[in-house]
Structure formats: structure tokens, C-alpha cells
Amino acid sequence: MLAVPKTRVVVVGGGTAGWMTAAALGALLAERCTVDLVESQEIGIVGVGEATLPHIRGFNERLGIDEADFMAATKATFKLGIDFENWGRIGDRYIHPFGTFGRGQGQVDFHQYWLRLRQEGAAIRELEQYSMACMMARLGKFDLPSKNPDDIASTFNYAYQFDATLYAPYLRALAERLGCRRTEGRIVDVELNGESGDIEAVVLTDGKRISGDLFIDCSGFVSLLIGKALEEPFEDWSKWLPCDRAVAMPCRTKNALTPYTGVIAMNAGWRWRIPLQHRTGNGYVHASAFISEKDATAALVGAVEGEAIAEPRVLRFRAGRRTRSWVRNCVAVGLASGFLEPLESTSIYLIQAAITALVELFPEQPIADSDRDEFNRVIDLEYDRIRDFLILHYHATERSDSPFWDYVRTMEIPDSLAEKLELFRRRGRVVKYREGVFLEASWIAVYLGQRVIPLGHDLRADMPAPDALARGMETLHGEIRTVAERMPNHAAMLARYCPMAA
């Protein structure tokens, strides 16, 4: 077993994807592989995903990263969810929380009791008033969740909003400590084996040749290895997700340091607001078929809250993915494998999912087909489910104030999403997966937040008498409110827990 030579891994690209991969391989599979990473200072990094999902905590933990240290280094804030404005109708607002509605009890979902009372005409509060995460977000509070499952303060989860251009260097330091070798240089050629078609080496401007057994394509949109060299086709999803541009511009924070990301629907797309410790990230994701870059930029500049601290910068992309993410001896991670707009902060999650699958299916030489096939099956599942969830945000709307919204409201949607929508419309049923990034509460939040109102409910929710049920819900709301009010303000918590270096 130990006589087997180590697999020579070459990571191409040193952005978030590249350094996350290098650090994970170094931390978990040091006995099995050597890691070379090639990056060029000349090429900027996209710095995707300033806002993240709670899964990143597990990733950092597995790498032995100290949370407070990491947050201070990346000037991070806490994130309890996403605040959606103007999606169902202009003026609408809802939170997609990282946490449950109500308290997980029995087999009947909390929202079913809520639906039943509403359908009976009872005067009850909005659903978010029964969610710990939503309450904390609305009050601008934050504290770490309780570990006691009976405690209402255990019913939420959290992620981070951080400066992605600082996360990669943070991981780089870790990866280099773990033995990863970094080479500076721009890749000018990819050498393929004439017989097998496998990648043998990448060649840099100065003629240096870096050979390897397994190549990880983290080159971003250019998709240098899997796209350009191996010519894996790109599946275009832009008919469902027409946004193909983003204009980004950070500004000084003027409004409150919210423990959530803001996502505001615009005439031809949506705008993000991501508060970090030192600034607020802003951007307008839009569809070039419906608005010019110039107009989008003007709309963004007009909307940001504080003084701009950089010029607006435009990014171009296309929604979709490579048909396969692992081809021959090349695994694509991050934007090289596909792109889904950052509406639900899935970019870093998709990187992480690919790394987790790669570590679990780390190959021998020669690479077994079963490893590649299983990796591609797992990644397909992730992409497909996120795709449906994103499409839902556009499609479930009553907005008819612009050609963009007319298009997405009336477009044909994938059957897999149409089935989910119909089930929810009937009696609030969420198609449950035990695996997958967005669980029940996420779907419920978006459906109800965007006016997909069920006609009926789960009949098991008819059991308690209406008065007793309404009283129970009011008690729950009171408990949530009291516990949230006692928590520190988000800014105070950050100052105490993980202040950035001045």
C-alpha cells in the first residue's frame, strides 16, 4: 500500500477554488498526493461568493481553521440568511433563513399548522415571526447557536459574508504550510498524451513544464483545461437563467451592519448588498438582453448606500455547466466547471461539493471509470437541484412591470421544478431530499415569500383545537422574540469575537 507512489496533483488557478482544493488535499490526503499549484498574478481572480452558505463551516472545521481567526483575517460578518426585496411584487419582502420555522417537532412541518390557521381565517403572524433566524436578522442580533437541541436558540444556523479576495490568500498560507508548492506563471500550452488523450503537463510562458497525474482545473471562466484543452461541451441554461452580466462596486457602509445578505429585485435582474466589516459589497446581476451595461451601471451607482470605494467593474458569464466535471485525468472545480448566479450564494458551496466528492473518490493510477462516473453523478445532482431552486425565484412572481419579469414569469420551466411547484400549491408539500443543499425551510421560505400560496394543507395539522394551536404559536413567537432580544447586536458581537486588524 505504501509502496504506491504519490499521485502528482496539479492545480491550475489560484483563486478561491484553487486554494480551497490545495488546502483540502494537503490537510486530508497528504500521504497520497503532492500538490503543485500554478497561478498568475497578472490574471485577476473573480473572487466569487462574498456571501456563503452554512456548509462552509464544516469545510473550515475539517481543515482545522479557527473561526475567529479566519473571520478577522477575511473581515467577515455573520450571515443568518438572505433578505429578498421586491421579488413576488414590488414592495414584498421576506427572509430565506438558515434555520427552521417553528421548532422541529413530530412529523408534521410547522408551516402546515400555520397554513391551516390561515386557511381557517385565524389572525396569525407572518411565518418569519416564528423563525429564530429571521427574528435575529430583523433585530440585527447575533450569537452562536445553542448546542442543546431543546433550546430554541439551537434552531438556526449561520454562514459568513467575507472578502473572498482575502480568503484565497488565507488558505494559501495554510496550503503552503501543508506542503503545497506554488508556481507563479501564465499557462501558454496544455500538453495532451497523443494516445490516451490525458493531460500530461502544462507549459508556462518561460517554458517551464509542470507535469502531473491528476489536473484540477480551477482556472475560472476560461476553463483552460476541461473546456479549452479537453473540449468538454458546455450546457447552456440561459433560457431559464437569462442573467449574464454583473456590475460590481463596493462602497462604504452607511446603513446597519446586517447579519444577512440583501438581494433586491431590479428591472432586469437583481442587486446584492453584502456588508463586511470594512465595506459593503454591491452588485447588479442583469440580463444583457434586457438592459445595457451602461444603464445597469447607472442603476447600481444610483442605488448604493454609501460613498463608492472603487470604480464599477463588469463581469460577463453564462449560466450552465460542463456536461461532465471530471473528464479523463482532469477535474474541474468552481467556475471552470459551471456557473450559477450568486442569488443563493452557491458558488463557494459548489466548490466545496466538488472538493468533498474528489476527496471521497480520490483516484488511483490509472483512474477507474467508476470514480469519474460517481463524481459526475454527485455533481450533476448538486447543479440540477440548485438550478431549479434559482429558477423558482424568477418564475414565482407576479411582477409584470418590465420585459425581463414578463419573460421569466411566463417562460417554460424544467419538469422537475413544475412538479415541485404543483405539490406545494396543492397542500404545501415540499419534495424532501435527505441529501441536497437546500432543505425544506429554504423552499418554504421562497414559495411563501413569493406568493405561492397552497390551496390546502396537510390534514394531520387539523388535530389540535384552533385556540390551543394559536396559543401555542403565540408562546413560541414570544419565546423567540425574548431570546433574540437578549442577544448582542451583530456589530457588537463582531467587535468582541473577531475584529478585523485595523
Place this chain on the structure above:
Amino acid sequence: MESRAIRSVLVAGGGIVGWSAAAALKRRLPRLSLSVIAVPPPPEALADRLVCTLPSIVDFHRDLGLTEADTVVRAGSGYRLGTRFEAWADADYVHAYGSYGTLLGSAAFHQCWLRTATTGKSAPFDSYSAAAVMARENRFAPPEAVARAGLGTIGYGLHIDPLRYREMMRAFALHLGVAEITGPISDVRLNSDGSIEGVHADGREIAADLYVDATGPAALLRSRLDDQWEDWSGWLHADRVLFGQSESPDKPSLLDRAVAAPGGWWWQASAPGRTHYGSVYSSRLLKDSDAERELRERTSAVPEAPVAIRQGRWSQPWVRNCVAIGDAAVAVEPLEWTNLHLAHGAIDRLVAMMPDRDFNPAELWDYNRQTGAEADRVRDFLVLHYATGGSEAESLPPSLAHSLEQFRERGRLPFYEEETFSRDNWLAVLFGQSVRPRRVDPLTDGVPLAEADGAMARMRETIAIFVARLPRYSDYRERLGKEAA
């Protein structure tokens, strides 16, 4: 919408499955009016007569508010922790209900065990399972006690006494307000749209908004709607089941036996005061008379007449206003005792997904998708026993082929939705049947071999010490009876 609500449900079939469905529906959805046509189930309705059940039966009882005083003491049930598989592989092994080992560092327990196994030094996989050791030693403790001792999870199923159990469930259903109608069913009438208009029994026609077919494999109602049946006999060859009971019962045992034999396999289940035997075989490989003779010779059982089964399931158990459950929906051999479990799964789903009288196709589709996926994975788990137990199968269901390929390659078990048996259940059978992955998981590098071996030895020892102090099962069961009396 409320005006379209289902008001009445007619359950056809007065076996365990029919009464359980009626009780659960009435208990959880009390506004429904429930009637049962109490036709006795035919002998080939396995879910209505098998003694061995899975741990899910305990959850089913809890959801209905039934206590163990009702379901165990008064119904004459016993506990069971698993099955010992004999002659399926080189050595016997125990598939028990509970966790096998606990996580060691960053790597899964089974991967560490596997690494040690390649050095030839590991103890059997089932020696790391509290449930398996308790079952072998025939000593019992409830799951809470095992969890408190830090020995992972265990689950137990019941040895039911089918007739007493059915009477208990019937009495409970009647107590809840379920109406009983005398059988037999003389006719099933259809509407022009192909839905059921009414069922004739007790000299009259009974109509309902929803019909639940629990009449056993004949599926007297469901079979009138279409004939889209998925046949599994290419993968699961057994088509006969022989039942027998001993006249001189053994001591009750937490562990059942499933013994591979030419043409199929046979079982022994020792409940309190009753020892049951049975034999499952393919009529192409074994004549009925030989099967009866062999069972008589091997055991002290008096066999009944063999019953014929046809393994498979309806493509869509629910069509329009009729849903089939139990053997009317899916027929599998008794191996791993999934028959009543699948019926319970269908009942729970029916309660949770109760639609209205429009029977919206999307809602039925979701029910059928989940129910079908659950049955298919049970099928895969059963086929696994044969495919890895010497008689190498010529073809496998694609989902099982995928699981086996991934496991044989690197000990990975890909995740499937609606899985009845957990990863550890699959591992118990795979390792028990000597299936060894080709590669050791690289993630085990993070746990040094000596450290893992030390932790594993301690795990085994802790389990052994804990189990040695537990009461003998017969004493435990006896005390339970006295306490309840």
C-alpha cells in the same frame, strides 16, 4: 378546497395490514369516516402473517399512541434484534438493527475496520455492534440504556403473534370508531372514468371517496384498474413459502436464523412460547414435497401447505381513487422481514399525503414515486444477499449494480432516497458475506493504524462488558409481563 375533502375511506381486507391502515387513518385524521370490509387475508398475504417485523413497527405504534403493554404484553409479542445468516458465506454473521462501530477521526468506521481487515487482524464486523452482541448473547436492554452507555444506537423489531396482534389492532380501530363490515367481497363496480364506484359486501354496495386495497396479492380492487405490474422474478427467484410451527417451543431468542439451503433458505424465529419455522424456495429448484420433508427433518416443525408468491410490485400502487397497500401493492419474500414494514411505510405516507377527491395527478405521482423507490431499494437489498452469497446473479437491478460497483471498488455506498436499510445495515450484510472492497479509503490515512486498532479493541471490550451485565432476554421479557399485569 375543503368541500372537496375526502370524507370516507373504505379499507378492503381484515388482516393486520387492513386494520392497521384503518386505525392509523382514523387516529391521525379523525374527521374521516372509516370502514373495513373484514375479509380474512389469504395465506399468501405475507405482511398479514409473518412473525418477524422490523424496528419501524415500534415507531408505528408510538405514532398511534399504542404502548408496549398493548403491543407486546397483551398481544403476546417478543423482541428481536436481528438475524443470523448461516451458510450464506464462509462464516455466519449477524445483521442486527443498530450502529456498527463509531467514527474514528476523519474516516468512517467501516473504512478503518476494512484497513485492519487487510492486515488480517480484525475481529468480525458484528462484534462492534451492541445490537449484534446483545442478540448473540440473548441479553436485552432498551435503546435508551445502550445510548446512555455510549455504545451507539440499537433498534428492535417484534416477534408478533399474528392472530392476537390482528385482534389487538382490530379492537383498537373499533375503539377509535372504525366500522366493521362482514365480507366476502362479491363485486367491485367501476365508473366510466375507470375509478371505483362501489364494492359489494354483506349483501349491499358500499361506496367511499377513497378505497384502500389490503386484500393481499390478489389485489381485488386495485387489479381492476390496470395491470401495470413490475415483475422481479428475474432477480428474486423464490416463488414458494412454507410455514411451520414447532410443537415443543425453544427458549425465546432475540436472534432469528436464516439458513441458506439448496433452492432457497429456511428460517427459525423463537418468540415467547412459540417457535416458528419457514422455508423459502424456487419451485424450479425444489419440489414442494421435498421442501416439506426437508423442513420436517431439519426442525421439529409441522409444515402447512406451501403458498405461491410472485415477487414484484405495481408500477403505480395508487391509481385514481384506489391505493393498494401490503401484499396488494408489493410482494417480496420474507428475507429481511420487510413485508409489514413496507405496508407501514405506505400507511404513513397515505396519512401524510391524503389528497382531496380530485386525486390530483401530481400528488399521486409523488406518493407513487416515494413508495416505488422504497420498494425498489428493499428489492435491491434482498437481491444483494443472493448476488453476493455464492450464487452470482447473471443480472442485477441497475441501482444495486451501482451500489455494488462503488462498494467493491472502494467501500463507498452511494446514497439513495427512500432507503429502508441504513448504511450500517448494508455493511453488515456486505462484510458478513465477505465482500471486500478492492481499495482502502485514503481518508483512513488520517487515523494511524495502531491508534485505530487500539480504539477498536476498546470498543469491543466495552460492548462485551456492557452486554455481560444485562439481564437475560427471557428474564427481561417475563418481568415486563409481570409489571404490566
